[in-house]
Amino acid sequence: MVDVEVMERNITRMAAAAGTGGFALRPHAKAHKCLEIADRQIGAGAVGLTVATVAEAEVFARGGATDLFIAYPLWVDDGKARRLRRLAETAVLRVGADSVEGVQRLGRAVRGAARPVEVVVEVDSGHHRTGVLPADAAAVGKAAADAGFDVAGVFTFPGHGYGCDPHARENAAREEELALGEAVEALKAVGLSARVVSGGSTPTAGRWRPGAVNELRPGVYVFNDATQLAIGTCTSTDLALYAIATVVSVPATGRFVLDVGSKVLGSDRSPWVTGHGYLPAFPGASLTSLSEHHATVVLPEGMKAPSLGTVVAVVPNHVCAPVNLVDELVIVQGDQVVDRWAVAARGANT
Amino acid sequence: MVDVEVMERNITRMAAAAGTGGFALRPHAKAHKCLEIADRQIGAGAVGLTVATVAEAEVFARGGATDLFIAYPLWVDDGKARRLRRLAETAVLRVGADSVEGVQRLGRAVRGAARPVEVVVEVDSGHHRTGVLPADAAAVGKAAADAGFDVAGVFTFPGHGYGCDPHARENAAREEELALGEAVEALKAVGLSARVVSGGSTPTAGRWRPGAVNELRPGVYVFNDATQLAIGTCTSTDLALYAIATVVSVPATGRFVLDVGSKVLGSDRSPWVTGHGYLPAFPGASLTSLSEHHATVVLPEGMKAPSLGTVVAVVPNHVCAPVNLVDELVIVQGDQVVDRWAVAARGANT
Numbered sequence: 001m002v003d004v005e006v007m008e009r010n011i012t013r014m015a016a017a018a019g020t021g022g023f024a025l026r027p028h029a030k031a032h033k034c035l036e037i038a039d040r041q042i043g044a045g046a047v048g049l050t051v052a053t054v055a056e057a058e059v060f061a062r063g064g065a066t067d068l069f070i071a072y073p074l075w076v077d078d079g080k081a082r083r084l085r086r087l088a089e090t091a092v093l094r095v096g097a098d099s100v101e102g103v104q105r106l107g108r109a110v111r112g113a114a115r116p117v118e119v120v121v122e123v124d125s126g127h128h129r130t131g132v133l134p135a136d137a138a139a140v141g142k143a144a145a146d147a148g149f150d151v152a153g154v155f156t157f158p159g160h161g162y163g164c165d166p167h168a169r170e171n172a173a174r175e176e177e178l179a180l181g182e183a184v185e186a187l188k189a190v191g192l193s194a195r196v197v198s199g200g201s202t203p204t205a206g207r208w209r210p211g212a213v214n215e216l217r218p219g220v221y222v223f224n225d226a227t228q229l230a231i232g233t234c235t236s237t238d239l240a241l242y243a244i245a246t247v248v249s250v251p252a253t254g255r256f257v258l259d260v261g262s263k264v265l266g267s268d269r270s271p272w273v274t275g276h277g278y279l280p281a282f283p284g285a286s287l288t289s290l291s292e293h294h295a296t297v298v299l300p301e302g303m304k305a306p307s308l309g310t311v312v313a314v315v316p317n318h319v320c321a322p323v324n325l326v327d328e329l330v331i332v333q334g335d336q337v338v339d340r341w342a343v344a345a346r347g348a349n350t
Numbered sequence: 351m352v353d354v355e356v357m358e359r360n361i362t363r364m365a366a367a368a369g370t371g372g373f374a375l376r377p378h379a380k381a382h383k384c385l386e387i388a389d390r391q392i393g394a395g396a397v398g399l400t401v402a403t404v405a406e407a408e409v410f411a412r413g414g415a416t417d418l419f420i421a422y423p424l425w426v427d428d429g430k431a432r433r434l435r436r437l438a439e440t441a442v443l444r445v446g447a448d449s450v451e452g453v454q455r456l457g458r459a460v461r462g463a464a465r466p467v468e469v470v471v472e473v474d475s476g477h478h479r480t481g482v483l484p485a486d487a488a489a490v491g492k493a494a495a496d497a498g499f500d501v502a503g504v505f506t507f508p509g510h511g512y513g514c515d516p517h518a519r520e521n522a523a524r525e526e527e528l529a530l531g532e533a534v535e536a537l538k539a540v541g542l543s544a545r546v547v548s549g550g551s552t553p554t555a556g557r558w559r560p561g562a563v564n565e566l567r568p569g570v571y572v573f574n575d576a577t578q579l580a581i582g583t584c585t586s587t588d589l590a591l592y593a594i595a596t597v598v599s600v601p602a603t604g605r606f607v608l609d610v611g612s613k614v615l616g617s618d619r620s621p622w623v624t625g626h627g628y629l630p631a632f633p634g635a636s637l638t639s640l641s642e643h644h645a646t647v648v649l650p651e652g653m654k655a656p657s658l659g660t661v662v663a664v665v666p667n668h669v670c671a672p673v674n675l676v677d678e679l680v681i682v683q684g685d686q687v688v689d690r691w692a693v694a695a696r697g698a699n700t
Contacts, residue, residue, distance in 0.1 A: 052643045075598045075659050098599050101658050129644050130599040130607050248425045249448050249480040257480050263674050264699055267617040293402045294479050308451050309425050324613050347677055349614055
């Protein structure tokens with residue numbers, strides 16, 4: 001269930017913050033996978049969308065998106081090559097790269113595309129997932145230019161910016177600036193000028209010094225979740241997505257079971273959350289155990305368990321998982337169901 | 351990807367073990383959600399299927415299943431009541447119950463169904479999820495009989511039988527026997543005779559003393575997974591389901607990144623596994639970190655990282671999650687893709 005008013009406020013607020021900071025906003029659509037939400041983000045001023053896979057790009061291109069960044073170091077086979085060329089017929093396409101071989105292969109794949117494909121070099125700013133060290137951006141950028149690409153710039157994902165300590169976010173934002181800045185210099189040294197300097201993420205968004213970063217790619221901010229609440233990047237009034245569950249069992253005093261589990265909420269559990277989800281109606285309660293269709297809630301001493309059949313809203317730990325588990329979102333305004341939106345890119349992994 | 355020969359051997363072996371032990375086999379279909387696999391289980395001698403939700407029951411009933419056990423304490427609203435009555439037109443239907451109110455409500459819901467619905471009382475044998483204490487089976491059974499149900503017996507799920515210590519499985523199997531036995535006696539005291547005495551689960555399956563349990567409901571055994579491997583209920587030659595991934599980044603010596611993540615593997619991580627999945631081709635490697643589309647693998651000292659583009663099979667921690675994330679399974683025999691099976695009950699949560 002999506003509270004559409006909260007969602008729209010989240011969209012507007014991030015767009016305004018990006019505008020004030022002078023950042024281009026390119027939200028990551030993997031967090032919602034919905035055409036209706038992408039339309040609202042673009043309507044609020046986003047310059048385009050970020051996606052994680054070719055299949056996600058295809059869904060949003062069919063939905064009308066004309067500016068798509070696949071923020072992933074693709075390893076392109078013949079099938080993906082054809083799909084990328086087809087995407088380039090209707091959209092400005094930007095693709096990530098973090099290796100010389102990968103970008104050379106990508107170059108052969110998109111040769112003759114309807115529209116030149118942009119490459120941005122992925123830089124590791126401390127998350128240690130994909131991405132080259134800043135100095136190595138030169139080699140990848142050079143290979144991309146040699147392969148005929150428009151080398152648009154650099155990007156990073158500051159996953160290490162998650163944490164309860166606000167300094168973690170500030171430090172990660174500093175590391176983003178530094179790594180991206182060094183990578184821009186490395187590109188300059190091989191004659192490439194970076195017009196795109198792109199950073200994360202809901203926690204670090206907009207925490208950069210003026211001029212250091214010029215694009216941001218937050219995803220989760222649309223809905224927020226129990227992890228964002230735990231690390232303090234949102235308040236409970238900013239939570240827009242809930243799983244709606246029913247009490248099916250009250251096996252003991254102080255304990256009850258809801259008919260929602262990992263097949264709806266997902267099993268993501270960051271180190272900062274205290275359980276498997278957050279229950280706004282039961283402050284102090286802990287969702288201690290999650291099976292596929294059972295959520296066991298333990299209440300604080302003295303709190304009465306709800307009766308069988310009670311409907312309870314659960315905020316998931318990480319919204320990207322539940323969105324990808326269901327076929328549609330139920331859209332609610334106030335007390336009314338006003339629409340149902342298909343999760344158009346659900347399962348679009350390839 | 352499913353190795354169909356391994357899967358069929360797993361099915362045959364469990365059916366043979368059930369036959370030898372004198373147990374009726376009623377496999378839990380939530381682990382595969384595939385009509386083709388249910389057909390093979392029934393063909394090998396299963397008496398019927400176990401499911402977790404009304405929606406799963408509907409999918410398998412449409413696929414031809416005629417004997418379905420919804421092993422869940424349903425709280426039935428008008429919509430579910432209609433759906434249950436429709437199911438009873440084509441299938442023998444058995445439903446779990448663990449409360450007097452729940453079973454009374456269920457009774458009103460299925461009044462006038464085409465075929466009498468069976469109730470089995472859920473008993474807590476130590477997992478402390480749903481289920482009544484054994485002695486309280488009398489009250490639920492009595493309420494079910496008063497509501498007009500055929501009270502078929504009792505069931506339990508021994509989720510606490512998971513663990514690396516083989517004693518954990520043996521102890522859980524003893525606790526199942528004890529709890530179910532006490533519940534059977536409790537029913538007898540109110541004039542109800544239990545013909546169904548139904549236990550778990552892939553770890554405890556068949557570990558009961560003769561006569562203590564007469565039905566088993568394992569699910570994961572069809573494919574097995576990294577958790578079953580870790581706790582020793584299967585060997586690596588019994589693993590039938592793999593995610594097929596490609597190396598997209600080799601950011602440092604001894605570390606590489608695969609293009610598979612939590613949106614394919616799921617995020618389940620039992621206490622007994624060492625990472626987010628098992629890589630048969632890289633013994634000693636650890637899948638240390640999982641994002642939605644990235645799996646970071648750290649190699650043991652001295653082991654060489656595979657080159658970019660290498661295809662790598664990953665065994666998920668818990669098969670029930672990945673099966674529910676994808677729309678189809680690719681069926682492989684030897685080196686050949688021989689079929690694609692729809693995950694017909696994917697997302698069937700309600």
